Amino acid sequence: MDTFATLLVLCGVMSLALGVPPIWTQPEQIHISYPGSPGSMLITWITLNKTDSVVEYGVWGGKLFELTAKGQAALFEDGGSEKRTMFIHRVLLRELKPGVPYVYHCGSDLGWSDIFYFTALRERVDWSPRFALYGDMGNENPQSLARLQKDTQVRMYDAILHIGDFAYDMDEDNARIGDQFMRQVESIAAYVPYMTCPGNHENTYNFSNYRNRFSMPGNTESMWYSWNIGPVHIISFSTEVYFYTNYGLDLLFKQYQWLQKDLEEANRPENRAQRPWIITMGHRPMYCSNADKDDCTEFNSHVRTGLNDTTPPAPGLEDLFYRYGVDLEVWAHEHSYERLWPVYNYTVFNGSLNEPYVNPKAPVHIITGSAGCRERTDPFVPEHRPWSAFRSSDYGYARMQVFNSSHLYLEQVSDDQYGKAIDSMWLVKDKHGPEAWL
Template sequence: MKPRPLAALLVAVYVKLATSLEGLQPYGVHLSFGERSDQMVVMWHTTLDTPSSTVEYALLHEAELSQEVLHPEDTSVTREHPVARRLLQDPYNPSAFTFSTEGISWNFTDGGPKKATQALHRVVLEGLQAGSRYKYHVGDAQSGWSDIFTFTAKRSRDQISSDKLRILAYCDMGDTHAGTLADVQKDVQTNAYDFLLHCGDLAYDFWTADGQVGVDFMRELQSVSAYLPYMVSPGNHEAHYNFSHYLNYFTMPNHEQSQNLFYSYDVGNAHVVSYNTEVFFFPESFDDSHMQRQWDWLVADLEEAALPHNRALRPWIIVTGHRPMYCSYPTPEGPCDAEHEASRRGIPAACLNPSNGHDCAMAANPLRTFPMEDLLYQYGVDLAIYGHIHDYERYFPVYNLTLANDPFKDPYVEPKATVHMTTGAGGNPEMPTGDKPPPQGSCHFKDDHWCAFQSGYYPQNGQSADFTYSHITVHNSTHLQWSQWSSTLQKVTDELWIVQHSHGSFAGPNSVPPRPRPVIAGRPKGS
């Protein structure tokens, strides 16, 4: 029987209303550190714009805090934080939220054929109590609210000094084949970590399928990013449409000046710096003046961090970016030839495939070079974390392609150069899965004597890639612990301690800070 006209009209109205309500539902909630220690930035997406962008939040009371106790081995929940589920068992009570802060929203249009549009929302919470636990939800009173999430306000230096600074880190994680995500979720559920580093290549890719892959990735990421600060760096997979998704989806410190491309922040006894390695590979997005701006900012930031008073407060300097300065690869034409040299020496590169930044060679006649490794050496950067290569690689302390410490005599005790780490296997469609375990062990190619250990390096003949991520624990001013967890093998595959009693310039107290080098006759002057 055909529906009556009135019934058909009611069905149409219902469908339109349901679609509209779904379009107002927040998704992709994610946190990041603000400009000040008492701030937390909250962002989320909606398909349609809403009358306001609001975060309601409150300190967790004692009963809720007692509910939060979760043993690290509890694996009963893998998709949503168990505390949020318990809090949601109670009916919504407006009085449960003590504070309310409004922010801003803007429409973002994907560059694909469909020109898909969504609304992005940003609220900055201020006046947070250091180290305190908060519950919150996002949305709008008219349009509806998200689930309830929890987070810890940034801990003070004294709070961390009496405990430990704990960091999660990975790079190169996509919407599919995100092989480490379930284990990362379990770590986040323990409330033991201060923040997470994702050093480039997100979603694979934000722009794919008219932006739908990026939408799906942000939805999936919420199970992690809504509970602790999710600090990102740009990679080559963010380059499409002039990095527009990356620039709009996140808000990092120094956002107004750098649009998330380079920034720094202090946490406990560490100073963390994120910079844009892609500046050397995408001339259509970053010209020579942008390279100069980033260089000038890096010099000023590291000079400030290296001042004696600041280095005493925050002795550990950690730098993160996407493309590594050092890596191993079995063929000379691989991404560890000219590409890593371009990253190490700061030489603009020519890429055969500009859409993704692979297959790059150093440009023959750059205007100038920016000696990035010299910068790390001059200011005594202790640890450099990169991705891009889809495996895990640990390096001996190295500078200018030369070992700085004897690899057979405790090389990580009082290192004389930066320790470089590659943790580029968070999980993405480019990583193969196989029936055989991933390759693992010492690095064995003749030109990579600086490489100490690898896992998941160049899998072949049925071997699986190693889906793996990092736990970094800064115990105190002298001891930093690195532990590498393999989600493929379900075990710790590598661990080291960096012991440094004399943080400072590796170049010496009377060294001259590096400067960009003009190019004469196609060769960097002084190279």
Template structure:
């Protein structure tokens, strides 16, 4: 414990914490976010080496109190635009002259003809046993970005416990902000989310009484204003040869469905444009939290014949030729055969005639695993609950015609499925 008088009050109030980055509107733009206890300025110093960071970008500060009485109240966002390709940049987030870091990140290559690799998972809570192993994997240098497909912290608006992260026992901000769970989570992932672009989708644990407040304020997404508007919790971005689309499965369960039509209209227009651009971006991959189908026995939407998510999205993804649907929510791993409305179109992945659906929602939380049904449907190619806990997906784009997927257990270091 460091007594309050050991550091100046401005240092305590303005020290940047919970640093994380994501892409801006394109992969040559990076958004840097952090929080402070006090109302302080937002700027980033950056450059190609750790010393004498010569460039500076200014940003904005938001007061965040909605469903957040005890957490840090000031959030900061700075966008650094038009960076060089394939370059490692060092940066220091700075508030009122108080900075942290330097942190670093690498920008992707320019153009389309390269092979990005991604980590994909959902359902990561502060109680996960795998965060240290996830950090090691994420910082291996292989990954262009991370996709966290919903359910953060369990829950960001809840109170956290000081015992969760005793590595910060000398951090005076723990006492200043009463250790809110959203703050705890962002501190836990900071070592890798500050260095690898961290892309997100909203899940049911972000609903937050219908406000999605912690998700909308604490994260930033490409092509949207900040805080993320309730009627724009979806986005797309081109990374190499892939057009990624993140959608909200939560429109079907919140706000009396008032955003369903708006998302559908945007999705169809975005996917039409993606199809017109297939020569450059042959892959179209979509991400959303709740699955359309699953083999679990927990009574979730994906287990039901009248699934809301399936009714709202399956035809769109099939008609617009989506290649892969990445999902989470079920605390297990499952890979489906290419199928449409329950009819299997092939038991292989050569030129599939329907989207390939994958579920990777087992990064680890207090809820552990979800059991599977005793009898699975024909469309289920592979499922695993027990060994999938503490696992993540790895997606590598090989070229314009092939990609590689595997589900990897972070603790046993074993590939569960590929």
């Protein structure tokens, strides 16, 4: 080996020994979200070194990348021992044509992503949006991911609702597990708005990985927000304010006040006429019949009835959601699927004996938290609770379509049974709002 080659080898060995990090300007972990304003979409991605934040895009079938939008990059430092840093880029696309597909890539002159596409959300209220719903999907054992990837590739969904618990956990290995998980879900989240809420597995460092990595509407760092799609008003909130009060009990009261104000606005006659369906998404359920000691197994669960050991006592959410006529409440946390009869205060209010979900007199609850993670699935208590209609410990996820102002369809897909729909329901309502309970 000549002297020059020997020096090159020695330099390489020294770099490895010193742990010199690579220069990383290539975009990764691309995902999109709906920022709440008609005709818009928000593109988010990560680089490990600082670069410009640029999205080049155009209408599908038109001139490629004829439009350009620029944004900003924020430095994020993980709370782990290495204090790893990354740059989180956000670029807002405006004046998109409703229902039109767009092609885009993101990055800078230091590196561009692959080419992705999305369809701008329709602005009308008279269309039928389609959703995938699930929680509790990890980097290890993401059982449902391949099927969700295929669903997304055939354009089955207009939006995806991930109801808490990501990666298991995003902060682990100095946030490298979070990086890997976001790379995994790029195959769906770069094509369809990926709408989220926080779960208990995001709590480390005051939910910092969740708050920084996702870009939801509003100005609450994705902890709670609402948005409109078709005939639906969707409210995402944090159940974790009831359990991690060390991060500030005031957050519980701030969220409750925000929820009340948002529900009041959504129930103004002109707004409820436009978007009659109100659907909430939060991680920990009010009810469940699992064989563990989670909050939902307690009669006076914190999420349902609040906290009595605070000053003042902290209100729960069941009365609030009932008072404002919430139609459907979707949850996760339990690694299983459970469909409840229409229920309020542990009392079943079916529409009728033969058609329980036709004009029910209470909200309907769905738990779908078995997308797949390292903690596997959760068992149930042997006996059915009187308010529990159907339950399964299969891995899987839910699909939902809101057809119009009166008909909503939901089904649970079993990945264990090769994509079979193991449960389904039609929720039919001639009236929405608190008057529907009368």
